[in-house]
Amino acid sequence: MKIKVDPEKCNGCGLCEDFCLRSVYKLNEKTKKVERIRKENCVHCFLCVEKCPKKAISIVVD
Numbered sequence: 001m002k003i004k005v006d007p008e009k010c011n012g013c014g015l016c017e018d019f020c021l022r023s024v025y026k027l028n029e030k031t032k033k034v035e036r037i038r039k040e041n042c043v044h045c046f047l048c049v050e051k052c053p054k055k056a057i058s059i060v061v062d
């Protein structure tokens, strides 16, 4: 199971950087898109999926 960010939907608001308690996300200041820099920290709490205002984050089952 993976969490995926759709770059087409992400508006670079950076909110996920704050609400992910595991510091998975980091906003790329150049591209204004969020990157999952600490994927291995993810505990699949789905908070980011629920809270992203653009519904850009989704769960992908491998």
Ligand code: SF4
Residues within 6 Å of the ligand: 005, 009, 010, 011, 012, 013, 014, 015, 016, 017, 033, 034, 051, 052, 053, 054, 055, 056, 057
């Ligand atoms: S909360 Fe959603 S729209 Fe905002 S930066 Fe994160 S993924 Fe992008």
Ligand code: SF4
Residues within 6 Å of the ligand: 003, 019, 020, 021, 022, 023, 024, 025, 041, 042, 043, 044, 045, 046, 047, 048, 049
């Ligand atoms: S599922 Fe939870 S731990 Fe994983 S990236 Fe989203 S908010 Fe962070």
